[in-house]
Amino acid sequence: MIATALGSFAGRDYAACCRAVLGELEHRAPLPELPARGPGADMIGRSACLLPEMPVDLSPAGWRLCQGSSLIAARARRMLADDREIFIETMQGWSGIPAITVAGPLTLAACIDLPRGGRAIGDAGASHDIAQSWQVGVGDFLHEIVRLTGRAFAVQIDEPCLAQVLDGDVSDESGRHRLPPVDAQEARRVLAESVETARSGGDQVVLHCCADDPHLDVLGGAGADALSLDVRDWGRDRWDELAQWCSADPARRLWLGLVGADEDDLGARAIARRFSQARAHLDLAEGSPRLDGWAITPACGLASATGTGQWQILRDLVRVAADL
Template sequence: MSTATGIGSWPGEDMRTALRWVRDVLGEVESDGTRFGLPYLPELPGRGPGADMIGRAAGLLVDMPVDLQPSGWRLVDRPGRDLERARHLLRRDLDDLAEAFDGYAGPFTVSVTGPWTLAAHLRLSRGERVVGDEGARRDVAQSLVEGIRTLLADVGRVLPDATPVVKLDEPSLPAALGGELRTSSGYGRVRAVDPEEVRRVLREVVDAIRGAGAREVVAHCCAARPPLPVLRGAGVDAVSLDVALLTDRGWESVAATVEEGVTLWAGVDLADAVERRAQGREGAHHLVVDPLVRRWRELGLETHLLDDVVLTPTCGLAGATMPQAVDTHRMLLDAARELHWRIAESC
């Protein structure tokens, strides 16, 4: 059934407020017992270092302490204040989650920076990117898996009746594959990573996350050319994409991905629809649903597969206002309902 969810980040610094809105909008259950929303644990990067996606993931690493330098997060020998801050923020977020979602039963998404994006942004002690060192990137991936296991166990304790979904955020994966990442000097580029190694490492991470109890593993890559063959080969259950950026060739790759049984999380452009809804004008959800349905038909995909699509914003909402973030999620929920009922009527 068509579903609506968010990408991760929210504006502001108040996790309790963000969680309350996520539950009120996406946790709503219809009168017939159906649920069109998929709640999730937000990120609030506006709180500063350690609340950002890289800092939060770095704080999960086991036996690989980090600190924060002007160039970004760096591996170090001993844990310090920066690492403790990142871990403290996550502990506090989980406490707020337990309060806001007390008694919740159903699917719930936790987002974690994926191994390749983390390796692309994390630095070795000498300042170079982890992704440029084969041994270091392997160690980081393995350590991240252990951290995700711990995180899922913690989420399971505070939400014992939830079924976890893990979203791996990999916005920098295309740059790692394409050799587009700058060296520390700024003059060179880190050597491109072999796609087979990327696939193998991601497969190991995905399998380990499933083994830790995740119902689904989603790979999120908001690039114009997401490496879908690699992601399919890694065995993910779904891919989360900014469909507004896709070319015709990109959509063809999406079609091949969907036909292999991988679900599409479609990041859709909501600006016009949200504005129309705010003005009280009818049919705002059509601005979201119609282009997606039209593209689906052009690709010749079976209509029933469209009902599996999860609708999301094109990117996080850290730069929005709180009312804008709430309106965005409400618009997504309206669009998911419309998409589901439209498909039901056509079948």
């Protein structure tokens, strides 16, 4: 068992954050996101700027597709390139496995508007184009960072909007109505193709969803090496479904989200109890070899944590993982 984080952090000093993340996490650490720095540093803008031939701009309603390049998108690309250089430089002498976090194509389509208005997820053609562009752009980004570092990277595909997309809970432009749900089989296909693209990172591919109902039939059927889930408030039925997913293939791994960004005072003992409860739900004995390669993590990103609290959460997770 190891402890790791899921990408976003509080604060604005990128170099200091990289040093802290790599100092706290010995085995796996993400290239940090610091959304407090403003537009383009957020998960959606950061990932949307990777989409080739699909320029984006920022409107009062959020990110949208547009006809030509925009200053804010160019800023996002420069910021990501600068962040990559800082992270690579800071990684020198660190022996763990780095990770890239990127918003998945379904979440991007659910959060980006069409040029004429309305979420892209409501237009099958636009959603398809985003997914295709995502494969090219993310693939190129991974090839480049692997080339620059000579190291394998894990890839975490974030799909926090998956449940909304599948449940038909994405609002239209007016906010008064909901867009039709995306077919589960189509969503699974899109995710499976994204997972295959992400394998160019050379290490494992993780699908993350922090929704109460992550739709394990879709998320777990996409072929990822691991699922990253917020399991704090799960009921028996959901645990049973996850146990079935795990037992179907011994190579499948879990990243268990055990502590929220607002729980920096929870402490290592309480986190350890939550893990013991999760292990019992999954019918895994203490010290089971099935747990090799698994991880414990924050439930989601730590951007809403306090500057000092986020590091306390990571230290507590590392302490628990070391004792498992």
